[in-house]
Amino acid sequence: MASFFASEFFHNYKRSSSAIIGSALMISFAFAVLVGPFLVAQNPYDIASLNLMDSYKPPMWLPGGEAQFPLGTDGQGRDVWASILYGARISLFIGVVAMVASCFIGTVLGLIAGFYGGIVDSVIMRIADIQLSFPSILIALFLMSAVGTGVDKVLIALTAVGWVVYARTVRGSTLSEIEKEYVQAARVAGLPNHKIIRKHVLPNVLTPLIVIATIQVGTFVLIEASLSFLGVGVPITQPSLGLLIKNGFDVLFSGLWWTSVFPGVAIMMLVFGINLFGDFLRDELNPRLK
């Protein structure tokens, strides 16, 4: 651990304000998501704890606001602040799990395509090319309308959209890695292919993935929010930040702006934080920018 604090990475981190802001935002969100729900009095999805009399209360600093509901309430009397804490949980869960799944599938396919080449490579990469020629939200929309809605379906749609970047990156690095003599040396030593891929190629192609994976969490949070806003995302019983925006959107122009603006600000800060930190990682881990 001491060596980490003495490392060039940490030195540059301390000097980069965008990295500090970005990681601070990410850490606050992680904290809010993990312990937040225990800090608020109301569980917005426990119907028994709701009171319709509390509906459409404005934020506490406006006339009619109450300290009990710092960011106001929605039409069902749900605390917007509590809803954001619960909703960010679902948004981040979807973003992270879909990222891990995409990364795994994309890396495996990219390694196979790069290492074996030939027809396998052509098939995998043509599928990737075709996918990349459509906007990812369109593919996700299409898949969601085919398989139906739900958190698991959103995960499937995001993974189907997200593996492509990993596959292309990993294939490219694999192609340049297997030209290196240590891979030849491993073959000459009699190592079977799966061991060469796992022990020699994989560790050497991982670095660029860290950046892609970080930024992709932000992208996935946004895509999920768009899907939910369009009504094909998560179910109403498990509202993500996107669904909160949609719920508030109906009354946005009646002057009840807080129900959708605050969840929107939350998404913005989350994605902003992830992108700031991702940019810093990209600068740090890309040897060509050094």
Add this chain to the structure above:
Amino acid sequence: MTKADDHPLLSVRNLRTYFHTFSGTVKAVDGVSFDIGQGEVMGLVGESGGGKSVVGFSILGLIDSPGRIEDGEILLNGKDLVTAGEAALRDIRGRNVSMVFQDPMTSLNPLHTVGRQMDEVLRLHTDLDARARHVACIEMLESVGISRASERLKSYPHQFSGGMRQRVVIAIALLARPGLIIADEPTTALDVTIQSQILKLMRQQIAEKGASMILITHDLAVVSEMADHITVLYCGKVVERGLTRDLISAPSHPYTRGLIASIPDATDRQDRLSQIPGSVPDIRNLPMGCNFRERCPRAQALCAQQEPELMPQHGSLRAACHFPLAPGDTA
């Protein structure tokens, strides 16, 4: 010296390795034969693009598409490697035949410690337990001249200098006690001052372990120090072979003489270094007759019509030339 014909460790017979590309078939290795006896060092010499490395990879069965071994036999201890399956070949690689590469900067995985990369070979090819493997690694590192071996096992490749890395690569190649080591330009990427150390080390290690070696190089000065006998390749074909002293002192093929003449000589100060005129012909589109005739000072009409066969010459030499040089010939 052991007689090569008695029980050759490796016998390559009429090997043809072709690469089928869109712009034509590249006959990288075209009818090459040679024998290596137990404990012998054979130099495989030629210009770049002459098919030297392809011979090495053919022996290991590591020719990638679009390349293919079209014909020939590669007998290792009497067992044919061309017809052997992938599983059998994998067993032979590293255990019976291993390889030392040109560039020690890229032939070690930058992310694993030296110890781990050595251990991998032993785990694959021996039944030793972890303790015994560790001891074997330390002994091997010490025998290639790396001090504080047990500490150095924990080091990463970037913590070694180029010469040290090549010592590690040699240690890895020797680890499973293979009978044959293929060294593909093992000193080309090294500093001249390190070259002779590494060559001496390889020579000594091979003698100690009773292994044989194919030394692939373009550098005749290196081979003349190391090899028992030399095979000269040109455009994928053997143009001359023989015992090192015969071949170096009085080559009979004009190409070999050209290679020897192009070694700079410190005692004989010339204005220009001597070279072989012209360059290697397009290997996809070789001319009729002798491949070397367009660069050869002795070429005559016959050379354009008929390809020369490998014929016995003076001493131990065999050369493929219609007008071979006799000892003392200058023109």
